[in-house]
Amino acid sequence: MMLSNLKLRATANSLFIRLFASFLIVVVILVSFNYFSLTFSKNKVRDEIINYNTMNLKSTTDNYEKEFELIKNQLLNLYFNENEQLMYFNGDTINYEIAAKTMQDIRQITNNPLLYLDNLILYYRKPNLVLDKNSITSDSTFFNKFYSSKDYPLAFWQAQFQNSTHFRVYAPSNFYDIPFTNDYNSLGQAFPVIVKNNWYQDFYMAAFLDIRKMFQAFHLSINDNFFILDADGKQLFTSSTDEKLGAPPTYDKEKMYIKKDNYYYFYREGAISGLIYVNVVPDAFIASQVKLNVSLVSLLIVTLGIGIVASLLFSFGFHQPIRRMIASFKHYNPLSPVQSRINEFNQLGSQINRIHADLSRKNLQLQSFAYMSSVKKIRNNLEMDFIDRPYVIVIFELTYKKRGQEHLAIEQNGTYYMKEFIDFQFKSQYSESLTFQIEASRIMSFAFIEETDYPALKDLLVQMQGIFDLDKEELYVTMAISSFYSSAAQMTEAYDEALQLSKQRRLNDKTQIIDKHLAQDLVTMFLPQQQEQEFAVNLQAGNATETRQIVNRFLAQLHKRTVSSLQFYHFANEIIHKTLKTLTTLQVDFRHLGDLASLQEQIFGCHTYEQLVSYLNEFLISSIELVNRKKEERDPITTFAIEYLEKNYSGDITLELIADKLNISSGYLSTYFKDKTGVNFLDFLNDLRIRKAREMLLEPGSRIQDVARKAGYQNMNSFNRMFKKFSGITPSEFRKQTVS
Known part of the structure; x- marks a missing residue:
């Protein structure tokens, strides 16, 4: 019984x-x-x-x-x-x-x-x-x-x-x-x-x-x-x-x-x-x-009749392979622990679960190592397990707004949890995807996807963007999508493409999605020759307003062309480099401003266009204050020469005339003036005259010929040439801009 x-x-x-x-x-x-x-x-x-x-x-x-x-x-x-x-x-x-x-x-x-x-x-x-x-x-x-x-x-x-x-x-x-x-x-x-x-x-x-x-x-x-x-x-x-x-x-x-x-x-x-x-x-x-x-x-x-017949056929078809698997496992291990009320799964579970879990963990580690080695071009004996399957690489660049040693642990934990979140999102839609951290603040996701499914991938990233924006006070993310590739040998190429796309993010503190359709050609990050010369002259002369206007106008042009944040940073770095070089030439002590490395780090700490403009303006104001202090510390020779030029710039002034008044040789005065001011005598005089001419051109009813004569130029060709050299435009163009 x-x-x-x-x-x-x-x-x-x-x-x-x-x-x-x-x-x-x-x-x-x-x-x-x-x-x-x-x-x-x-x-x-x-x-x-x-x-x-x-x-x-x-x-x-x-x-x-x-x-x-x-x-x-x-x-x-x-x-x-x-x-x-x-x-x-x-x-x-x-x-x-x-x-x-x-x-x-x-x-x-x-x-x-x-x-x-x-x-x-x-x-x-x-x-x-x-x-x-x-x-x-x-x-x-x-x-x-x-x-x-x-x-x-x-x-x-x-x-x-x-x-x-x-x-x-x-x-x-x-x-x-x-x-x-x-x-x-x-x-x-x-x-x-x-x-x-x-x-x-x-x-x-x-x-x-x-x-x-x-x-x-x-x-x-x-x-x-x-x-x-x-x-x-x-x-x-x-x-x-x-x-x-x-x-x-x-x-x-x-x-x-x-x-x-x-x-x-x-x-x-x-x-x-x-x-x-x-x-x-x-x-x-x-x-x-x-x-x-x-x-x-x-x-x-x-x-109802069809459902019963289909249930019978489906159950029989599902049961047969399970029976064959059970027979195979019984041959190797007949004594299996009971963990389920279903006999077949009692025997399968104890044999498969442990092996499957161990193999899955090791396979995932090996797969991550193989993909990372392929991206980094590291030679190994592992082979990629796909051939001619379309795939894309998505790079996630994490930018933390608060930097420093005290925030290092927060960044490390944040990057880890971001990696886990990205991996979960990708695997929910692409089961074969792989996500791993490739740099300190860089995460890479690899997914097999057909080109027709690209809109679905874009929708997934848009959903993730909304979640990333919940932490916008702490960080923002750049998501760069590579083109479609099909060969494992092209993985480095795909990674490099996505990496280059990530460098084209716009200068703001919002999460951005960038693909090849949003990529833009690089534009010059340097001032034109005329504006660069005008910048150098005004900086050496201690003219804060003119110096800042030159920089702000060029920044506005870059902003209007929606260039990448990296291009903004290159331009700001160039301005700081030229400013420090000028301060060094003028023998100004600028150590309290910081060295070049610390100043560059502050540039990369500007996450929006407004922050970068504000930082460069504050830096230029501080630098020009140092220039003006240096000018105030000049000796009686340069003070006399500068004051005489400012009072008599409209007359026929020569280096020999001022040297006679100082009872020194013209050659000595030329060398001495250049050493103390950082600019030669004639450039200083012409810059002074052109600045005075610009002020006079702003007066209603003034004629260009009269302004040239009052500024000390008897020849209109000389006046036009010097005006364009120090202002970048002709007098008539300057007047049109001010009138409009």
């Missing part, structure tokens, strides 16, 4: 039995759910369809009623129009000037496409006069020729003066223009709407609404069977083309719809016009939903 129970339990724990039973349970649950859903929805379909048609008719009714109310208000407002008042109080006399203004008011109303007006008339009984948008004529002419209708002859319109109803919508009719006998020009079918004011017994207005345009605009149902009845149940309008459909049954205010023969009639009464709107739905449309339920039940039964 015990052996029978054990055998039965072993059979019940078989993977085949459990797998097949699980499939059957899922199939039965799904079938049961669908069956009860169909049963429940069967009773709801009819109610939902009725509710839909009720709401649809309500919308149509509201649209019609709003239109009638709008027409009523427009016409009542016209009663109080100044021109209409003057027309009415003139009595039998016709003032054609006022009539023309009134006709213009009528045209303005009828031209509004939202009113769906064909025409609008003003009818005066005493002069038997009718005004519409195009004419002013007698009532007999208008209603017999211009706007004729068999349903509404002249007598009908004359009788409306005795009618006490102030607003009424009449049945639509076809109206014609009859210029000659038996010559009928159709004006279309329209609703006549009469609006009266009881204070004006000899006058009323009538609007003619285009019934087809209103129907197309307001009736939004899939059924074209639509009626409009008056308050007595008389049919005013129908859009139905169904010959089997007769007149709607009598309207019962207690019911929202009535079923007659094979149709459902939905009713709604208008609050403004008192009209009754009827929407008709064939009973076959609603009954078709019930037939659909029968079809779904039949399909459900067929699906």
Whole structure:
């Protein structure tokens, strides 16, 4: 008995039995759910369809009623129009000037496409006069020729003066223009709407609404069977083309719809016009939903049979290879620890899990080493395990905003967790991807991907960008995507391409995604020769404003061209290098500014364009202050020479003249002046004269010839040549820039 129970339990724990039973349970649950859903929805379909048609008719009714109310208000407002008042109080006399203004008011109303007006008339009984948008004529002419209708002859319109109803919508009719006998020009079918004011017994207005345009605009149902009845149940309008459909049954205010023969009639009464709107739905449309339920039940039964057969075949096909694997493992290790209620997995789990975990860990380490060695061109005996499969490399450059030894541990931990996060994101979408840290702040991801899947990769990086931005106060990331490669031998090339792309990030502190489509050509990072010379002269002369303007203008040009941050850093490094070189030439002590290495590190600490501009301006201001202090420390010889030049720059000044005044030789003065100021005598004089000339050119009404003479130049060619040498542009170009 015990052996029978054990055998039965072993059979019940078989993977085949459990797998097949699980499939059957899922199939039965799904079938049961669908069956009860169909049963429940069967009773709801009819109610939902009725509710839909009720709401649809309500919308149509509201649209019609709003239109009638709008027409009523427009016409009542016209009663109080100044021109209409003057027309009415003139009595039998016709003032054609006022009539023309009134006709213009009528045209303005009828031209509004939202009113769906064909025409609008003003009818005066005493002069038997009718005004519409195009004419002013007698009532007999208008209603017999211009706007004729068999349903509404002249007598009908004359009788409306005795009618006490102030607003009424009449049945639509076809109206014609009859210029000659038996010559009928159709004006279309329209609703006549009469609006009266009881204070004006000899006058009323009538609007003619285009019934087809209103129907197309307001009736939004899939059924074209639509009626409009008056308050007595008389049919005013129908859009139905169904010959089997007769007149709607009598309207019962207690019911929202009535079923007659094979149709459902939905009713709604208008609050403004008192009209009754009827929407008709064939009973076959609603009954078709019930037939659909029968079809779904039949399909459900067929699906159940297919599900059972498919479950049996799938379970058998899955079980057979497992049995062969079990037989193989039993040959090597028959005593396996039991860890599952399924016999087959009890035997597989103990044999495979330990081996698989160990091999996976070692394989991942070897794979990472092989990929990293290939990227770094390190020779090894490992071979890449793919051939001719397209792949891309994505480099993640991490830039931490807070640097220093105290933040080193934070950077190391941050880079590790970033690597784990990137690896998780890539593996969730590309199972064969590999992510590893290749530098202190550089992470590389390798993924097999088809070129057609590139948009999906871009979307993944955009999602990661949003997560990286959560830590934007601490760091920002540059994500560079290589082109597609297919050979393992090209891995170094792919890595180098992505690395070069990462160097083209823009100068800001936001996470950026860069691929070959965003790559830009390098531009020069150095000042043009003329601006460079002007920079050197102004720096040596201690002119802070001019020196900063030269640098700021070039920085603005780089910013406008959206160059890379690396190009900005190269330019800033060049400015610092030239400034320190000038300070060294002038024998200025600048040690407190820091050495070149520390200054360069501060440059790379500027993460935005504004930070870099601010840093360079502060550096130049500090450097020029040192230059000016050095100038103030000069000896009496250079002080006398400079003061004399500043007072007499417009005259004929020579080196010999000043040397005589100092009672020294001109050669000694030239060498001495250059040694103390860092610039030779003639360059200093010409720079002084050009600076004074620029100031004079800014004065209104100044002439270039007069400025040249006052600045000490008697020859215009010399003046133009020196001005361009020290300013980079000609005097006329300088004036145009300042004026503009």
